[in-house]
Amino acid sequence: MKLNVSPDTIPPRGHEAKRVSIMDAAGKVFCRESFAGANIDMIAAEAGVSRQTIYNHHGDKENLFVAIVRDLTERCNAGIFATISTFPDQPKDLEADLIAFAVRMNRNCVCNRDGKFLRKLIQTEGERYPELFAEWREQGPGQTWPAIAARFARLAHAGFLDIEDPDVAARQFLALANAELQTTFMLGGTPDDDEVLQSATHGVRTFLRAFGKRQSAADAQEHSPLTGA
Amino acid sequence: MKLNVSPDTIPPRGHEAKRVSIMDAAGKVFCRESFAGANIDMIAAEAGVSRQTIYNHHGDKENLFVAIVRDLTERCNAGIFATISTFPDQPKDLEADLIAFAVRMNRNCVCNRDGKFLRKLIQTEGERYPELFAEWREQGPGQTWPAIAARFARLAHAGFLDIEDPDVAARQFLALANAELQTTFMLGGTPDDDEVLQSATHGVRTFLRAFGKRQSAADAQEHSPLTGA
DNA sequence: GACGAATTAGACAAGAGTGTCTAAATTTGT
DNA sequence: ACAAATTTAGACACTCTTGTCTAATTCGTC
Structure with a gap:
């Protein structure tokens, strides 16, 4: 029941793990450094994810911020x-x-x-x-x-x-x-x-x-x- | 009495006008944009002063911020x-x-x-x-x-x-x-x-x-x- | 009016950050 | 084990910003 929730919109599952990891790290970093002071590499490092993955998920920095x-x-x-x-x-x-x-x-x-x-x-x-x-x-x-x-x-x-x-x-x-x-x-x-x-x-x-x-x-x-x- | 207060430390007087103008603008801009988001050119423009004058007065951005x-x-x-x-x-x-x-x-x-x-x-x-x-x-x-x-x-x-x-x-x-x-x-x-x-x-x-x-x-x-x- | 200090505009090098791209490596579902 | 999707590292062009430097100009004072 819990394993295959909405299998068409949300692709696989590890995807989701990365997603929350990014949101988590981005919240922390934006909060600590402010929008202008935060940089994508910092967030990627804190999320344990490559920079490109963040761009894949959210497009750009502002988009990520709004999502957060x-x-x-x-x-x-x-x-x-x-x-x-x-x-x-x-x-x-x-x-x-x-x-x-x-x-x-x-x-x-x-x-x-x-x-x-x-x-x-x-x-x-x-x-x-x-x-x-x-x-x-x-x-x-x-x-x-x-x-x-x-x-x-x-x-x-x-x-x-x-x-x-x-x-x-x-x-x-x-x-x-x-x-x-x-x-x-x-x-x-x-x-x-x-x-x-x-x-x-x-x-x-x-x-x-x-x-x-x-x-x-x-x-x-x-x-x-x-x-x- | 009020014209020549401490004539050795504070140079002339137009100097002081620039100084308050810089402090004024810097406060406004730092506050609006956050430290990382503010830039010196913005502050200079808002203060009606050249960028170099700010560096003359305060050395660098962090120094300016602390002064503010x-x-x-x-x-x-x-x-x-x-x-x-x-x-x-x-x-x-x-x-x-x-x-x-x-x-x-x-x-x-x-x-x-x-x-x-x-x-x-x-x-x-x-x-x-x-x-x-x-x-x-x-x-x-x-x-x-x-x-x-x-x-x-x-x-x-x-x-x-x-x-x-x-x-x-x-x-x-x-x-x-x-x-x-x-x-x-x-x-x-x-x-x-x-x-x-x-x-x-x-x-x-x-x-x-x-x-x-x-x-x-x-x-x-x-x-x-x-x-x- | 002349002198010295301060301000100015502009160019400049150096560094940092964004967003893109590619090819390789990894993971996922079947 | 295979195929598709995803992630990854790295390089890259581009932009923006800082802080310095220089030569010309303006300002305040004598």
């Missing part, structure tokens, strides 16, 4: 939506569940390889390829922010939160979740698990101080009055 | 500290004063030409010049975050805010202030005054919902009970 960005955009968005689907719609422990969600969001969408690469390519080359990155903008933030906002609206409607504008709250939630990772991101670093957890914990606590129900919660569980301190 | 980053770092930090000194230590209207401060911070340090350029250069070339950007990190975030944290600590001590960890609060304040400008920043755009004000207003409101005093404020003025809604 499209690929990263697609994979990142898939990851984001997969993560959004784990949003705690019926939280048992609101703080813990939101922290866990924030950590997942950061780990699976922002700090992972694809997220880091896509972010850097957008920052570096975004101005040069307006329509390519407009595509990202529409499918990325344009889709994910409303999706998260909808989840927060539902949570508010269910009485767990006190939110007026779910769009604003969603953006602020994400901003708070990685408030402490900004400097690391700037220099292209990857925060470790501890940093991610710290930032998410502090961010969610502040978020709940702002938007959490005071006491008249619909979920009258054993919620301790965490307003204090 | 140093210059931007210095000017940005000066701007940040100048802005921090306008922090509302004795607020009349806490919300309005913090919003105004957040707007100043964004307009003078983040959205202006220097801030935009420096941010982009750090993102794009940071990994390639570790010690150069370590310098930025130490003088920039390493100095400004504690400075803002100290102001918030003072504000908390004076009874205006309810903050446990001023460092965390400071980072979150900044993150909230431009939570809604992230996408624009990503693509190298410059948010207009309205966007900046919007983001700052929403950010500060959330910040105060989280860290504002409920009612036992030391400043028992005509503070309306804005906890509601």
Whole structure:
């Protein structure tokens, strides 16, 4: 079943191995060196492939670059939506569940390889390829922010939160979740698990101080009055 | 007094005009094209100067780049500290004063030409010049975050805010202030005054919902009970 | 007006990168 | 094992860029 998927479009099979190897290496190199700074020989060497093979597959450098960005955009968005689907719609422990969600969001969408690469390519080359990155903008933030906002609206409607504008709250939630990772991101670093957890914990606590129900919660569980301190 | 400053190191004066013209153009071009993508002829043309003049002034391309980053770092930090000194230590209207401060911070340090350029250069070339950007990190975030944290600590001590960890609060304040400008920043755009004000207003409101005093404020003025809604 | 310093245009060599081409070697499916 | 497709190494022309050099020109100062 898995061996002969679409045997007419995709030629043999080793072909595909080379292809992913090239995409892999090209992403890494474009990201590290920028489009102008990257050269095909570098990518070929890193992919363990001859230069000619890259030209066979992608035609020219610009074509390769566009393919990389499209690929990263697609994979990142898939990851984001997969993560959004784990949003705690019926939280048992609101703080813990939101922290866990924030950590997942950061780990699976922002700090992972694809997220880091896509972010850097957008920052570096975004101005040069307006329509390519407009595509990202529409499918990325344009889709994910409303999706998260909808989840927060539902949570508010269910009485767990006190939110007026779910769009604003969603953006602020994400901003708070990685408030402490900004400097690391700037220099292209990857925060470790501890940093991610710290930032998410502090961010969610502040978020709940702002938007959490005071006491008249619909979920009258054993919620301790965490307003204090 | 101002005409002949240090007449031995800095030669004449038209010299200086060329110098700033070069720095100006080089910043613009490096930022737009990345280090590898920029070329000296482009910069010379944009500066209205011959290529040779650039080599006379800076020796080579890398030297020029380093000079640009140093210059931007210095000017940005000066701007940040100048802005921090306008922090509302004795607020009349806490919300309005913090919003105004957040707007100043964004307009003078983040959205202006220097801030935009420096941010982009750090993102794009940071990994390639570790010690150069370590310098930025130490003088920039390493100095400004504690400075803002100290102001918030003072504000908390004076009874205006309810903050446990001023460092965390400071980072979150900044993150909230431009939570809604992230996408624009990503693509190298410059948010207009309205966007900046919007983001700052929403950010500060959330910040105060989280860290504002409920009612036992030391400043028992005509503070309306804005906890509601 | 004259002197010295700085700027300029242009040519230049040297190097690096892109994209093409060819012939040989390898891999793949049958 | 055979035939087709793919990959490979290497050479190649072409372009672009850097950094240097030179001679002429312009600019600021005295």
